[in-house]
Amino acid sequence: MEQKLRDILKTNRSYINNGKLPTYIPELSKADKNALGIYISDLNGEEYGVGDYEYKFTIQSISKVVTLLLALEDRGPEELFQFVGMEPTGDSFNSMMKLEIVSPSKPFNPMINAGAIAVTSLIKGSPEEKFQRIVDLFQKITNNPNLQINENVYLSEKKTGDRNRAMAYFMRDVGVIKGDVEKNLDVYFKQCSLEVTCKDIARIGRFLANDGMLPETGEIVIQSKHAKIAKTFMVTCGMYNASGEFAIEVGIPAKSGVGGGIMALVPGKMGIGVVGPALDDKGNSSAGVKVLRDIADLYNLSIF
Numbered sequence: 001m002e003q004k005l006r007d008i009l010k011t012n013r014s015y016i017n018n019g020k021l022p023t024y025i026p027e028l029s030k031a032d033k034n035a036l037g038i039y040i041s042d043l044n045g046e047e048y049g050v051g052d053y054e055y056k057f058t059i060q061s062i063s064k065v066v067t068l069l070l071a072l073e074d075r076g077p078e079e080l081f082q083f084v085g086m087e088p089t090g091d092s093f094n095s096m097m098k099l100e101i102v103s104p105s106k107p108f109n110p111m112i113n114a115g116a117i118a119v120t121s122l123i124k125g126s127p128e129e130k131f132q133r134i135v136d137l138f139q140k141i142t143n144n145p146n147l148q149i150n151e152n153v154y155l156s157e158k159k160t161g162d163r164n165r166a167m168a169y170f171m172r173d174v175g176v177i178k179g180d181v182e183k184n185l186d187v188y189f190k191q192c193s194l195e196v197t198c199k200d201i202a203r204i205g206r207f208l209a210n211d212g213m214l215p216e217t218g219e220i221v222i223q224s225k226h227a228k229i230a231k232t233f234m235v236t237c238g239m240y241n242a243s244g245e246f247a248i249e250v251g252i253p254a255k256s257g258v259g260g261g262i263m264a265l266v267p268g269k270m271g272i273g274v275v276g277p278a279l280d281d282k283g284n285s286s287a288g289v290k291v292l293r294d295i296a297d298l299y300n301l302s303i304f
């Protein structure tokens with residue numbers, strides 16, 4: 001298995017050159033463009049890591065899946081979907097274009113920035129409690145008690161996040177977000193700045209592949225109907241406006257982040273974490289997408 005995964009890394013390394021490091025969060029431009037790693041964690045307890053699977057990167061948008069799970073547990077789908085929609089946008093992840101075109105106004109889905117900011121605002125507790133609850137959930141499902149934020153990325157994002165700020169203020173104006181906008185944004189910037197490895201995100205994938213139950217202990221952390229909602233969003237919106245193409249070419253639920261990570265899973269079987277910080281024009285890891293395509297091809301993983 002490891003040898004096959006190493007071959008896949010080798011074949012797809014050149015796709016790094018099709019990507020660029022993001023600069024809109026200045027600190028992310030300092031990432032190692034050439035890092036490329038895979039980690040697979042399956043439900044039989046087998047784990048395989050190849051390449052730069054210990055490389056640390058910030059989780060960014062992959063965090064949106066976990067905050068969605070927490071908000072669903074806190075509010076239930078009926079309340080949550082009053083504030084955020086269920087449809088793909090076809091626009092980039094940080095677009096604000098569609099915020100104003102539906103009535104009553106709400107972000108299209110929880111995987112775009114606007115939707116994720118709204119979802120984070122729905123998590124119960126003071127801003128400090130919210131963030132602590134988010135970290136606790138991450139630590140539990142990754143089985144990594146050392147998970148913490150990258151302070152430099154957090155400060156860099158907070159300083160330059162005016163587009164997110166603009167959307168958040170707009171959403172308060174239309175009643176999607178309540179309370180202190182800056183404090184809500186601060187929780188969002190922090191959740192995006194959590195530092196992880198491929199192994200951590202593979203574990204999140206495996207947890208979802210197991211429908212919200214921790215495989216080691218059998219503990220039900222998230223109700224399976226909520227895990228199902230999150231996995232569905234991963235298929236329809238997880239790779240932003242490349243989700244359709246990804247569903248055709250790879251065919252498994254996946255969520256990417258501008259830190260270069262992609263968290264993917266095969267229901268009932270395994271979680272897969274991939275990292276490659278160079279991004280394509282949609283904001284997905286350019287080599288990471290190809291690596292996942294080859295893994296899915298080789299093991300016939302498409303769910304379709």
Ligand code: GLN
Nearest residue numbers: 060061093113192257258
């Ligand atoms: N923190 C990033 C942002 O708000 C997350 C976006 C992403 O990973 N696509 O822009």
